[in-house]
Amino acid sequence: ESLTTTLTALLLTTALVAQPSLEDKILPPAGMVSGQLDNGLSYMLMHNASPSDMVECRLIFRAGSVLEDSTNRGAAHFLEHMAFGGTRHFPGHKLVDCLESMGAQYGIGINAYTGYDRTIYMFTIPSEKQSYLDDALLIMKDWLTDMELSEDKVEAEKGIIIEELRGYDTGDAFYDLKIGIGRYSRGIPLGTENDIRKISSRTLKDFHDKWYTLSQATIVLVGDIDTAETEKLIRRRFGRLKKTESPEYQEYPNLYAKGVTYAEVCDILRRQMSLELMIPHQSIVSATLEEYLQANRMKLLVRALNHRLGKIGGMADVSNNWYLADKDHFCISASDSDKEAVAAKISRTIAELNHIASEGFFDAELEEVKADFLTSFRLPEWTLNSETICEDIEDSVLFDEWTVTDPEQFAYIREMLGKTTSEDLQSILQSLLGDAQESLLAACRTNSSSPRGFSSEEIHKLWMD
Numbered sequence: 001e002s003l004t005t006t007l008t009a010l011l012l013t014t015a016l017v018a019q020p021s022l023e024d025k026i027l028p029p030a031g032m033v034s035g036q037l038d039n040g041l042s043y044m045l046m047h048n049a050s051p052s053d054m055v056e057c058r059l060i061f062r063a064g065s066v067l068e069d070s071t072n073r074g075a076a077h078f079l080e081h082m083a084f085g086g087t088r089h090f091p092g093h094k095l096v097d098c099l100e101s102m103g104a105q106y107g108i109g110i111n112a113y114t115g116y117d118r119t120i121y122m123f124t125i126p127s128e129k130q131s132y133l134d135d136a137l138l139i140m141k142d143w144l145t146d147m148e149l150s151e152d153k154v155e156a157e158k159g160i161i162i163e164e165l166r167g168y169d170t171g172d173a174f175y176d177l178k179i180g181i182g183r184y185s186r187g188i189p190l191g192t193e194n195d196i197r198k199i200s201s202r203t204l205k206d207f208h209d210k211w212y213t214l215s216q217a218t219i220v221l222v223g224d225i226d227t228a229e230t231e232k233l234i235r236r237r238f239g240r241l242k243k244t245e246s247p248e249y250q251e252y253p254n255l256y257a258k259g260v261t262y263a264e265v266c267d268i269l270r271r272q273m274s275l276e277l278m279i280p281h282q283s284i285v286s287a288t289l290e291e292y293l294q295a296n297r298m299k300l301l302v303r304a305l306n307h308r309l310g311k312i313g314g315m316a317d318v319s320n321n322w323y324l325a326d327k328d329h330f331c332i333s334a335s336d337s338d339k340e341a342v343a344a345k346i347s348r349t350i351a352e353l354n355h356i357a358s359e360g361f362f363d364a365e366l367e368e369v370k371a372d373f374l375t376s377f378r379l380p381e382w383t384l385n386s387e388t389i390c391e392d393i394e395d396s397v398l399f400d401e402w403t404v405t406d407p408e409q410f411a412y413i414r415e416m417l418g419k420t421t422s423e424d425l426q427s428i429l430q431s432l433l434g435d436a437q438e439s440l441l442a443a444c445r446t447n448s449s450s451p452r453g454f455s456s457e458e459i460h461k462l463w464m465d
Helices: 004-016 076-083 094-101 132-146 151-166 193-198 201-211 228-237 289-312 341-361 363-376 386-400 406-416 422-436 458-464
Strands: 035-036 042-046 054-061 109-112 119-126 217-223 259-266 271-282 317-324 328-334 439-446
Touching: 004 363, 035 228, 042 228, 042 386, 054 132, 076 119, 076 151, 076 201, 076 259, 076 317, 094 109, 094 132, 109 259, 119 386, 132 217, 132 228, 151 201, 217 228, 217 386, 259 458, 271 422, 289 317, 289 341, 289 363, 289 406, 289 422, 328 341, 341 422, 341 458, 363 386, 363 406, 363 422, 422 439, 439 458
Parallel strands: 042 217, 259 439
Antiparallel strands: 035 042, 054 119, 054 217, 109 119, 271 328, 271 439, 317 328
């Protein structure tokens, strides 16, 4: 009777354990400790022994150049520079000297960057001494509350930033095309030389007070740490700070002009001509299992499309990647010896995409692609180095996005991917083709032997035909 009672209780307990569902939030990695102080400051901590005896430190602000206006262009990036020029507890060059005394190297183990939607400070320190972590947190506290922003220091930094601007290269000949027409198109985060020359100490103090608030900041520490003790240390160091917020903060979509937007460059070193059509569409932010499933079905669709196009031969390639803010670009790319050959590849590919959207994939074809996809779809190894883990955490801070690392949630997603139907993928493709009717970007590279590119009208006809 006792055994029967025990088995019954066990079965009842098992039945009560909730199975994963698509509505579930993605669980953070095992061992992650996160929280928020009453004053609004957030933190994420994780023990990781690769490499041993080291700690990756990040101070992430959800504040970048997209928050600037006509009075303070370039302020976000300028402020990043000033952070290393002195603070209350580390005046002058003592902040960098302090970190270098721990073994960090400026520009490698000590760095920062400013983007459109973020400013991130980062450095790597040994974990062998408690005093190192104490100093690291004091540096972060000073960045939050006590930067030295005197007019003399601001003027001295302008020349350095202007030189950086003169050597700056986006690395993309089609940057202006891809960046769209919204706030992101106003210029790179550095601003212009005129913007930099106009910045004053008051400009930077105002930007700091408005956007370097505790509600916009997250401390990230990953490495050879005791997370419980580190959490206590953070609460002691920052818990008494007065609550600060940024009530005017908002996220801005990346906008594109309606219709076809065309750009062309001539590259005399290229032997072939190429054309890339890009469909801007809404990114999938994976906060729930349903969103994570959809994001991976998008990857599955791309693989299935390339599988079909490869079998036919003489077609373009397709891809899909996050570009900026809330937009991905679904791309159709082709290269060949001349304009007519490129146009033929693109035209045939568009026709095939429309055919697939209407008729779908063959059963055997889809099963082959799914089997191949699932072979490489594995539970992430969180024995990664601490720097890589920090990069993943950045996505969670900025977008509330996680990779699925819980074994039960991962097994559930894997099962659902295996059940993906042609109709599931057709629905995604139909949506993409519909987005192309709204906005379509065309990037053409010509060469000396094929100097004549396309017009916007030709691209529109190519798509519609």
